[in-house]
Amino acid sequence: MNRFLSKDFLSGLLFIGFGLAALYFGRHLAMGTAVRMGPGFVPHMLAFIMIGLGLIISIVAVVTNNGEMAEVPKWKPITLVTIGIFVFAALFERTGMFPALVALILIASAGGEEFKLTEVLGNIVVLTILCILVFKIGLSMNISIINGVW
DSSP, X not given: OOGGGBHHHHHHHHHHHHHHHHHHHTTTSOOBOSSSBOTTHHHHHHHHHHHHHHHHHHHHHHHHXXXXXXXXXXXXXXXXXXXXXXXXXXXXXXXXXXXXXXXXXXXXXXXXXXXXXXXXXXXXXXXXXXHXXXXXIISOOOOOSSTTTO
């Protein structure tokens, strides 16, 4: 088995990548000191921790060589969930939360192995109720459920 294609090694690289991305996007934040922390202190420290954990995971994966091989990505679910998120973002302000949620759930559900319309409709009902309870009622956010109606 190629130890550089194991799930452990690749997940370590993913940790390192996220840590480096956090350092890059937080580079403009002032660090400060441990006594007088700036807005970038905690993000930078968390990024360093992620990089350190990624290095440990990757090194252990290379040394032990007993991890599972990574499988080929399933592109249909990845693509449809990503498209669903973009459609949700595009519809949210124009049509309201309910139509955007319906589109998101329908598109993302189509990426699964089995698509059952009754389960998808149940998901739509439950997630819409939860979103209304959390965002509209609980957090009192100024979002419309359906534009022009509520």
